[in-house]
Structure formats: structure tokens, C-alpha cells
Amino acid sequence: MKTILNVSFLLLSVLIFSQTNRFFYDYKFVPDSTDKAKVMNAVMLLDIDKNGSKYYSREKFVSDSTMKADITKQMQGGFGNVNIKRSNKPGIIYTSVTKSYPDYKVLLSEKIGQTGYKIVEDQKPEWKILADKQKIGEYNTQKATTSFGGRDWIAWFSIDIPFQDGPYKFYGLPGLIVKLEDKTGSHIMTLVGNKKTEASTVEELKLGNVITFGIDDKDIEVSKKQFKKVWKDYLADPTKDMKQRMSTLPAGAVVKMKNADGRDIDMNEMYKNMEKNAREGFKKNNNPIEPELFK
Template sequence: MKQISILCFLFLFGLGAFSQNEKLDESVLECHYKLVMQKDTVRKSDLVEDDMVLRVGRTTSQFFSRYTFYHDSLWADPEGIKIAQDLSLEALMSPDPSRVFGARTTKDYLYKNYPEGKMTIYAKDFIHVNFFYEENYIPQEWIVRDSTKQILGYDCKKAECEFRGRHWITWFAVDIPIKNGPWKLNGLPGLILEAYDSKMDYHYTATRIDEKPVSPVILYKFEDNQEMKTERKIYNYTLQKFMTGAPAEELELIQEALKKGIPLKYVQRSPRRLLYDFLERDHLTP
């Protein structure tokens, strides 16, 4: 019964049952990807899996982790809080890493062509602040190769590009004329069904395609926390410094939030070597 009630709750939330959500577009396709990510990109010893969702509308799309959505949506509603508390306790008491409740690889919600011509990324790695930033929505500079293979029964062609410090290899379905794909990848003449970088730190593989999705493209607003606009490189640089244990006074973004009067619960980590390599590797300086 608990599982059924959770599914019903998420169904209602996905349709925008709460007033803070904003419907952006009718969806025309939903593609699920299995993401395999190296949490330790130095020693290559800690693989983590996630279930990512690409929901494509007529003009906009959204990309997020199903596990992150599951966590956020339960905590956002009074009727879901008890379920969230129970699942958190079960995960804490279980030695099975697959029972983790919450984000596995990312907390981000990514919106393409929102606003028009832009991508907007909502990132929640700092407690009680909803940081977001915009960047231009432009395709990568792809080189299409002659190689082909099948994924989910679709004939796919190979394409490669250099993007923000990584060499990406992708396979796109020639019979699905949607210029979209996982994460920020886009612009090929077909839906990207597989994508991985040359180091195999990140590997997306399509597992299911739904051509009649139930949920529209929704701008999710899970909490009433204040929002703060920033820039991509500044955010990634701050997050990297935070993960290595930098104190709050050394983080420009955190200090800016405090000056704006935004309540921020910053818990400094102990100094550590960062073994995790970001998707984008061009943020070493803000």
C-alpha cells in the first residue's frame, strides 16, 4: 500500500498539483537514461548509477534525476513528509547502497530553451538556497561519423564533439527527429540515445522511450526557499571549493547570498582532496 500511495502522490505532483509548479509546455516524448558515473574519477573505484529523465516538449525540455525528484517531491508536501522520514531512516539503517534515499549523482534540474534561446539550470547543493543560472542554448560542434549500431531497436549513428573539457561520443537515432539528448547535449538530427565521455566518467544509455508521456514539461518549485541567480562557472567553482572544505569566508557566492539576507545553513566540510571530476571541467577559476 505504501508503494501505491507513493506512486499516486508522485503522479499528482508530476501534473503540477502544487501551485508553485509552473507548466511550461506539453510533452511529446519522454526518454529515460541509465547514468553510470565515476564518483572517484582519480582511482576509478566508485561507480554510481542513476535514472535520468528527459522530458521533451514542443519548444522546451527538462532533464533531471528520478531519484532526486522522488526525494524532493516527498519532502515538499505535508502528506509526503512521513513517507520521506521513513525512507530516510530505512536508508540510514541499511548497509545496501542501493537503498539510498535522495540524490545519487545530481540535484540539478535542467531546462532547455527556457527562456527562449537559453538553458536554465536550478542547482541545490547548498542548503536553503535555490541557485540558478542561465546560459545560451546552442548546439555543440558535432562531427558525425560513419559508424552505426542499434539501441532500443533504433538505428543510430555516431557523433563526437569537444565540450567544456571533455571529448564526448554519442549515438543518435536517425528515426527520431528530435535535436535533444541527455544533460546539455543537443543539436544532432536525431535524439541522442547514448552518450559518454572518452574517460568513461559519465555514461548515459537510453533504457525506455515513451511517446505518450503523462506529465507535461514542468518548472518544479519544491520549496519556498529564496532563489538567487548566479553564473555557471562561479557556481561550479564555489561547489568545488565547498567540496574540498573551504571555509564560507573564502566562497564569494556564499558571501553574496549572506549579504542579500538569504538564510544559508553552511556546514563546512573537513579539508579533503577532491576525487570527483565535474561534468564540465572549465571552472577551475571563476
């Protein structure tokens, strides 16, 4: 389904460049606990600099960057109309995790419906370091275990890589986590490469006063308890968030909805399709990396 907004806006992007250590992880996971033969994978990036780290999907990053570049190209003349197109391959992992040094404040970015949230982590991994050692790829690693987020985890870390960090929310070992696996084998993250890069981040992307369904929205910072409440509300009515957003659109904004065949559909049909797709998704994606967060 495509969403087209016919709007006028002023685009402002501020890029900041800094030297970053980028680590590439192969993430294999089982989204449906009733179908363990279906294993999906994604390339995840862990960017580390002097201020902290960010763990996120490479595919989604490329998709978002392409979309923003397209918007910039359309609006080079300043004010005008824009056709906002979503990528056909936006990635399958929408979550990201940021850690700030030296206090290691951890924020999980997660989306429910059309709204983004930053969930403040109030616990840290408590590790038990074991004597077991093994070589993973080119790295000499040592074993550690922890219980976190409703799962038991096994980590292999390397003191040869002097960062006390790792994929997702995990950190606090004497070296970088090279491999991380939950004991059910449902979620496995393995380091497969690294490089130094001049990473860029878009500080600000303004689209006037128009609600643009996730492009320029600021994530809402919440506690775990608050997030769980929002999640339960979403399970009860997956269309609630979209209905609230539609009710606040500025006067004159035109929203055109089309189905997969390109046929125009009205709002009632859109809401019906949204609810159907959401409930099908609940059934197929019942094995999150952090099950305690979705109880």
C-alpha cells in the same frame, strides 16, 4: 541531520499539465578520479514537449514530490505548524538542465551549499558527424563527436526519434542522442526507455516569509564566471552560506539541529560538522561531468 522549523505559512501550489515525451537514461559515472573501480548510477529523465526539455534525476524528483505532498497534507487546515522532513534517499544527482525552444537557451541548475543557481550556458556543442553506425537497443544510431565542458564526447544519435535533443546540455544533432560517453569512460548516459506522460510542474510553493533552506527558494541566474567565483568562495568556507541564512531568520522561528544519533547539537557544532562533511565531499567527488565549470 534533521532540520525542523516551527513556523506558520500559507501553501499555494499551481499545477500545469501538458503532454510530454519522457525518455529514461541510465547514467553511469565515476565520482572519484582516483578510484575508477567505483562506478555509480542513477536513472535520469529527459522530458520533451513543444516548449523545450528538462533533464533531471528521477530519484530526486520522487523525493521532492514526496516531501511537498507531506507538507500539503500537514497544512490542509490552512495555517499551522509544519515539520519539514528530508528524505533518507534524496538522490545522488542534484543538478538539472533545461532547454527552451526554439532558441535553445540552456540553463544548468546547480546547488552550492544551501543556495541554488541557474548557470546560463554561453556555448553550444559543435558536432562532427561520422559515418559509423550501430544498433543500440532497438535504435539505429550514427556516431558524432564533440569537445564540451572540458571533456571529449562520443554521441550516438537516432534519426528515428525526431528530437534534436539529448541528455545534459547536449543537443543539435539530426535525432535524439541515444548514448553519450566521454572518452575517459567516466560519464555514460544510455537511453533505456520512453513513454508519453502528463507531466506536472509545481509553479509556486510559498512558505510565508520564512527561509526554508531550499524548499521554496528561487534559483539565482548567473553567468559561468559568476558561478565560478561563488564556487571558489565555497571551497574557502563551506559554512558561509548557511551562516548568512541563519542571520536572516524571522523573529520567533525555532531551528533545532540533531546529529545522526538524534542528539541535539548547537550551531557551532553544526558548522563544524558541515565543514568536515563538505571537505570530505570535495575529495570524493572530484570528477564532475563538466570540469571546466569547477576550475
